[in-house]
Amino acid sequence: MAEQPRGSVTLMDVAARAGVSLATASRALNGSTRKVGDDLRERVLAAARSLNYAANAQAQAMARGRTNVVGLVVHDIADPYFSSIAAGVMEAAEGHHVLVTLGSTLRRPEREVDYLVALRGQRSRAVILAGSRMDDSPVAEALRREIDIFENDGGNVVAISQKQLPVDTVVIENRLGARDLATELVGLGYRRFGVLAGPDAMLTARDRVHGFREGLGRSGIDLDPAFVAHGAFTRDGGYQAMNTLLDRIGELDCVFAVNDVMAVGAMVAAREHGLEVPRDLGLAGFDDISTLRDVNPALTTVRLPLEKVGASAFELVLSAAERTKPRTRRIKGEVVLRQSTRTISG
Amino acid sequence: MAEQPRGSVTLMDVAARAGVSLATASRALNGSTRKVGDDLRERVLAAARSLNYAANAQAQAMARGRTNVVGLVVHDIADPYFSSIAAGVMEAAEGHHVLVTLGSTLRRPEREVDYLVALRGQRSRAVILAGSRMDDSPVAEALRREIDIFENDGGNVVAISQKQLPVDTVVIENRLGARDLATELVGLGYRRFGVLAGPDAMLTARDRVHGFREGLGRSGIDLDPAFVAHGAFTRDGGYQAMNTLLDRIGELDCVFAVNDVMAVGAMVAAREHGLEVPRDLGLAGFDDISTLRDVNPALTTVRLPLEKVGASAFELVLSAAERTKPRTRRIKGEVVLRQSTRTISG
DNA sequence: GTCTATCGTGGAAGCGCATTCCTTCGATGA
DNA sequence: TCATCGAAGGAATGCGCTTCCACGATAGAC
Structure with a gap:
């Protein structure tokens, strides 16, 4: 079977082995508008198989223009x-x-x-x-x-x-999701919120903060800018941002992290600080990352079908x-x- | 600036605009062994820039053969x-x-x-x-x-x-890692082990089981095949495998899941069963997945620098x-x- | 001063394929 | 029987690029 020339097999090799022209081989292998006789088609396919032919995608791209x-x-x-x-x-x-x-x-x-x-x-x-x-x-x-x-x-x-x-x-719909979340959290009785925001320039983070503030606003609750801490959009960013909030944590009863990984970082920071979630503090994230669904306590969040x-x-x-x-x-x-x-x- | 022909800009367009040959344009843009005069080079680069030229990678691949x-x-x-x-x-x-x-x-x-x-x-x-x-x-x-x-x-x-x-x-070094883990777990006082193995045909899973058994063997401990439950290499696989082990869980004091995601699934299954880790049961994973480092209780595992x-x-x-x-x-x-x-x- | 290296440049071949155009052949209808 | 037409196969072109080769000019060796 399959003796193979050194280097790549080209369509020409296939055509030669099948005893047909290049054009016919091309048509047989990549079904064009034109028809190829059954016998020749079979011969070409067999030749291609036995030579382990794989069309050069670069050349095809070139010839086809896409x-x-x-x-x-x-x-x-x-x-x-x-x-x-x-x-x-x-x-x-x-x-x-x-x-x-x-x-x-x-x-x-x-x-x-x-x-x-x-x-x-x-x-x-x-x-x-x-x-x-x-x-x-x-x-x-x-x-x-x-x-x-x-x-x-x-x-x-x-x-x-x-x-x-x-x-x-x-x-x-980051904004909408965060707004809904805020509403739900207020429904749970939370009133004094902190937010772990991501990088200020990142619109996803910003939209979530805005939406959250909006949601609170609808319930007549203000989000004190002093309780918005920025950090990287990562676990460590959440950890750090949470730490900056921790001085005045007594004034808060719930913290919203703009994504789940930040929330997880925040949870660790809280725990290190002797705070128990949710007893001492509510905590919510965003995304509903599946890998993170089993953290304990499980995160309240906004599920996104990623x-x-x-x-x-x-x-x-x-x-x-x-x-x-x-x-x-x-x-x-x-x-x-x-x-x-x-x-x-x- | 940058008026641009419809469709892609080719090297020929660049050469024409710079008033040089194709060969020279190619050499100027893609630094060959040959040298190009400074003035011409500049002209070519300027032309390429103003036309937003990006070499067609397919054509290059074709010409270069790689x-x-x-x-x-x-x-x-x-x-x-x-x-x-x-x-x-x-x-x-x-x-x-x-x-x-x-x-x-x-x-x-x-x-x-x-x-x-x-x-x-x-x-x-x-x-x-x-x-x-x-x-x-x-x-x-x-x-x-x-x-x-x-x-x-x-x-x-x-x-x-x-x-x-x-x-x-x-x-x-799955085998080695699992062996070391077994040794350490025995060192902690665990004696009766269960294993949540992955698919039997998957060598990574199998190696980890073998290594673990080997490690136990060195301490004179046998791994009862009845306590090896197979499941998919996923969180849900761990959850299910753990459930099959749960009937006889009283006979075990530690469970090794062949990877962290399975361990997390197992942890949930254990918790649902009213078992507390590590009080009622030790649990260990493999990989040290960073996203999972903050699960609670934190997983004993084998860190792999992925x-x-x-x-x-x-x-x-x-x-x-x-x-x-x-x-x-x-x-x-x-x-x-x-x-x-x-x-x-x- | 001529004769060879050297260097910068342009011309042109060719990479592997799809496809257009041309040729051939068999079938069909008058 | 012959003209006509359609279908199937082959030759040739070109996609955009690199690179070999040829060429003229300049420089260095004698």
Whole structure:
């Protein structure tokens, strides 16, 4: 079986072995509009099989003028938020004969632009920008510019999070979710709130804080800016932010961390401080990261269907051809009350 | 600035605008061995910039006969084990001008072969197979075969986990780690052990069980096969496996789950059963998943430097050219005792 | 002063494939 | 029987780039 020339097998090798022309081999293997006689087709397929032929995707891309590569750019693939989205994308991509190229900005949003350029070089069919938008005009401007170029090249861009760019977007209803959460927490009897906010420029974090404040406002409760502590959007960021709040923790009865990983950090900080959740303090997060569902006490949070977010983004990619103008898909979160907040109104 | 032709800008456009030949433009932009006069070089660079030129990677790959794509194949990118490895790979790739294409087998090992074929089509420089090897001859045989073809095409393959394939491998010392863990647990006074094992065919799971049994054996303790419960390598798998053990849980004083996510599932099952860890039962995991470090009680486990694993794999990819035969890097785990096991020997 | 190295540049081939155009052949209808 | 047409196969082109080769100019050796 399968003696194989050194180096890659080309379509020419297949054609030669099958005793047909290049054109016929191509048509037989990649089903064109043209028909190929059954006998020849069989011969070609057999030859390809026996030579372990795999079409050179670069050459195909070149000849066809398009590729089957889709880029996925995240801030940190180790963050369960992003890895869940990535899983959703991968699953949706399954069977669509698409290769997903992963970009990781390592939490430096300006690197999104670099990936966009690299993926344009690859002639990627589309790019999914999964990270939060930033309130940073120079970076946003550069990104916007590069997106124009990318699209002018025939590529499609899909963003996840905020509708800040003129592209297909999966909008995550951060504000709404945080507002609902605030309402529920007030319903549980909490009145004096602290917030562990993320980086100020990160819109996802900011939207959640705004939404939360809004929700409190509807119940006539003010959020004292002194009780809003900023920190990185990570476990350690939550830990640190919580520590800065801890001096005046006596004045609070509930803390909202803008995401679950921060909430977990906060829980540790609280525990180290001798505070027991929820007895001494209520604590809530956002995202409902599945890996974190079993922390004890279980986190009250806002559930986001992250895999579905990824899948939606991929669907936008697939159906990009037919669209005329940017589309928006909205994904809502759902408040989940668990043990990290008290259950009885007081 | 930057008026731009419809569609992609080609090197020819750049050359034309700079008033030089294609060859010169190519040399100026992609630094060859040949030198280009300073004035011309400047003209070319300026033209490229003003046209937003991004070299067509497909065409370059074609002309050069190689690409800068590296494939990373994992079982489930949402699993923190794999996402940590992926993060390590991404970070190591940083600055090396390499694009990482992600494959996710969705826990169907036979799909590794499919990805290998697809990545061969892409003429990937290398592929990192991050998942555990399986004890499944047909699949292993197909994989081995496809690896041969891949390497014959000039690609490099790096495996992570077991040295089962004749390729560069980052070996994870599962057996050793589990053995050490067993020793430590015995040192804490535990005597009657249960094990939550993963799928029987998965070598990573199996190695950990073997190593654990070995460690117990050294202390003269037998592991009763009746106390080894198999389950999926996931949180739910741990939960279920623990439940099957729960009937006879009175005969046990410590349970070892072959990874942390299973341990977390087990912890929930135990709690639902009214058992308190570590008071009623010791519990240990494996991996030291960072997202899980804050579960309460904190898990005794074997710490694996997963990001380093990913980085090592990537280094093997980079230095593949110089090697003559498959290399092996060994990564050891380190036992970390925490609150899920008792601290005082009894 | 001529004759060879050297250097910077342009011309052109070729990477592997899809596809257009052309040729051939058999079938069909008059 | 012959013209016509459709279908199937093959030759040739081009996708965008790198790189080998050729060429003229300049410099250094004699």
